Amino acid sequence: MKKLLSILSSLALVCQGATIVDACKKKQAASAGNRSENKDQLQKIQDQTMYEEKTKIVVVRAKELINDAQVSAVSSDENLLTASITNYNKEKGFFEVELLAKKEGQAKVTVKYDKTELSFNVNVLKRKSNEPNYENIENLKLHKSSTSPFFVNFSHPVKGSKYEIIAVDKSLVELDRNTGTDENGTGEIEFLIKCIEKGTTKLLINYENVQSVINLEIEEKDDQPNFEYIQDEVVVVKKTIHKKIVVHNPNDSTLKASIGDQSGITVTVGSENVVDGDNFKMYDLEIKGGDNATGDITVTLSYGTINAHFKVKVQNEPKLSVVGQPIVHEGSYKEFELNVENRIQYAQIDVEVINKNNIDAFSMNDFDLDTTKSLKIIVYGLSKTEEECTINITYHKEYKTQIKVKVEAKKQDPPAISGVNEGETINLSKMQGRAISIYIENPISTEMLTTDFDNNLNKDKLKVTIQGVKGDSHYTVFLISDKATFSGSDALTVTLKYSSASDLSFKVEVE
Numbered sequence: 001m002k003k004l005l006s007i008l009s010s011l012a013l014v015c016q017g018a019t020i021v022d023a024c025k026k027k028q029a030a031s032a033g034n035r036s037e038n039k040d041q042l043q044k045i046q047d048q049t050m051y052e053e054k055t056k057i058v059v060v061r062a063k064e065l066i067n068d069a070q071v072s073a074v075s076s077d078e079n080l081l082t083a084s085i086t087n088y089n090k091e092k093g094f095f096e097v098e099l100l101a102k103k104e105g106q107a108k109v110t111v112k113y114d115k116t117e118l119s120f121n122v123n124v125l126k127r128k129s130n131e132p133n134y135e136n137i138e139n140l141k142l143h144k145s146s147t148s149p150f151f152v153n154f155s156h157p158v159k160g161s162k163y164e165i166i167a168v169d170k171s172l173v174e175l176d177r178n179t180g181t182d183e184n185g186t187g188e189i190e191f192l193i194k195c196i197e198k199g200t201t202k203l204l205i206n207y208e209n210v211q212s213v214i215n216l217e218i219e220e221k222d223d224q225p226n227f228e229y230i231q232d233e234v235v236v237v238k239k240t241i242h243k244k245i246v247v248h249n250p251n252d253s254t255l256k257a258s259i260g261d262q263s264g265i266t267v268t269v270g271s272e273n274v275v276d277g278d279n280f281k282m283y284d285l286e287i288k289g290g291d292n293a294t295g296d297i298t299v300t301l302s303y304g305t306i307n308a309h310f311k312v313k314v315q316n317e318p319k320l321s322v323v324g325q326p327i328v329h330e331g332s333y334k335e336f337e338l339n340v341e342n343r344i345q346y347a348q349i350d351v352e353v354i355n356k357n358n359i360d361a362f363s364m365n366d367f368d369l370d371t372t373k374s375l376k377i378i379v380y381g382l383s384k385t386e387e388e389c390t391i392n393i394t395y396h397k398e399y400k401t402q403i404k405v406k407v408e409a410k411k412q413d414p415p416a417i418s419g420v421n422e423g424e425t426i427n428l429s430k431m432q433g434r435a436i437s438i439y440i441e442n443p444i445s446t447e448m449l450t451t452d453f454d455n456n457l458n459k460d461k462l463k464v465t466i467q468g469v470k471g472d473s474h475y476t477v478f479l480i481s482d483k484a485t486f487s488g489s490d491a492l493t494v495t496l497k498y499s500s501a502s503d504l505s506f507k508v509e510v511e
Contacts, residue, residue: 049122050133057213058099060094060113065177067421093113127360137215139215149193160181163179239288240289244282255301258302259298270283320340328381380500416501427509435476461486463477
């Protein structure tokens with residue numbers, strides 16, 4: 001009996017095991033079925049707008065992770081826009097799609113994650129001279145478990161522009177105050193970066209229709225007070241600037257600033273403007289230039305037991321002038337050189353066009369990054385006008401000059417006749433006709449090719465006719481010989497004429 005019970009128990013366990021295995025297989029099959037049938041595997045992607053000849057990164061995120069998922073990105077029009085995957089994080093289920101806009105128009109991008117496809121539209125706008133711009137940051141370093149304020153200042157801001165800052169890897173970074181509208185058109189954005197884990201990722205700053213990228217590296221946590229990176233400054237004689245100083249992991253210490261026994265500037269810590277964050281303090285530092293230009297002055301910042309240093313240079317006011325001819329033609333551009341005496345590194349350069357129907361203009365440099373290189377302003381003629389057109393140029397948000405130009409009718413190189421060589425001899429037989437193609441470079445709409453050859457005078461020898469209409473760039477010259485023969489010194493000369501072009505002559509012999 002015990003033996004029978006033992007056998008029955010074993011059979012029960014085997015059956016139970018078989019049932020469990022079968023159930024698992026069914027569950028796996030169901031899971032696989034759900035995976036293939038799930039049409040909502042990806043988070044929605046908004047339609048995009050960007051300028052031609054620019055790049056933009058779009059992040060594609062899976063709602064549920066599939067370890068062996070294959071990904072792809074395809075543009076509906078490769079001649080207008082390309083889409084390529086530049087970074088795929090399989091473990092976290094997201095990938096970056098880099099869009100490269102080639103020309104104005106609309107295209108659709110389709111992305112695929114495993115068996116799920118999702119499409120979004122991309123509207124590519126024609127480039128404009130004053131697109132907003134903020135230089136990419138290649139290597140921003142912050143510490144794990146820290147919260148840092150970050151300031152962005154776009155050149156050529158657009159009032160009412162929407163902005164959004166996106167962390168590509170959200171497991172490493174949280175952002176606060178990262179969406180909004182530039183209500184006043186200043187281009188200034190302040191947001192908070194909360195570093196969660198050690199690693200590297202990108203922050204994508206979308207403003208109006210442009211994108212800038214910050215490459216962020218998060219290092220191990222540092223519990224001791226430390227200064228965020230401090231950049232050197234330039235201050236103009238008798239002018240005042242304000243500088244933000246950020247201390248991470250603050251304690252009860254007080255920020256102090258000193259210049260030792262040096263002179264030329266006054267530095268004051270604005271205690272009334274201290275901002276207390278989660279684990280940082282932000283101070284306003286006021287720096288006032290003295291009465292005279294100086295070399296570099298070292299400022300020492302002290303906070304408890306830590307110190308930091310940066311340099312301040314006092315210089316005279318920038319003086320602006322523009323070099324270039326004050327005339328531009330329709331459909332062409334002219335380059336002007338912006339001369340700045342006492343240049344300031346990183347100074348912003350803004351260009352404002354007053355007569356937008358007649359001219360366009362932009363600076364080749366949004367910021368004066370390299371003060372050893374020349375600064376160029378490009379002015380493009382749109383339409384002729386008798387009025388003088390004005391372009392306002394602002395340097396470092398304060399120092400101004402103007403370019404005044406007139407737009408004249410489109411300048412065109414003079415027409416030229418081609419198709420046969422000057423002085424060339426064309427041989428015909430008696431009673432023969434030949435068609436010769438003649439081309440006009442830079443044709444004039446009101447003019448056409450002519451000849452001074454007299455058919456009546458040479459009616460027994462040669463007849464010359466021209467087929468074409470005014471403004472054509474191609475004409476056909478027909479040469480029709482008669483019964484007479486002539487050659488050598490008796491050869492006939494045919495001269496072709498076109499207004500403002502040099503005459504083209506060739507000889508005809510009939511044998």
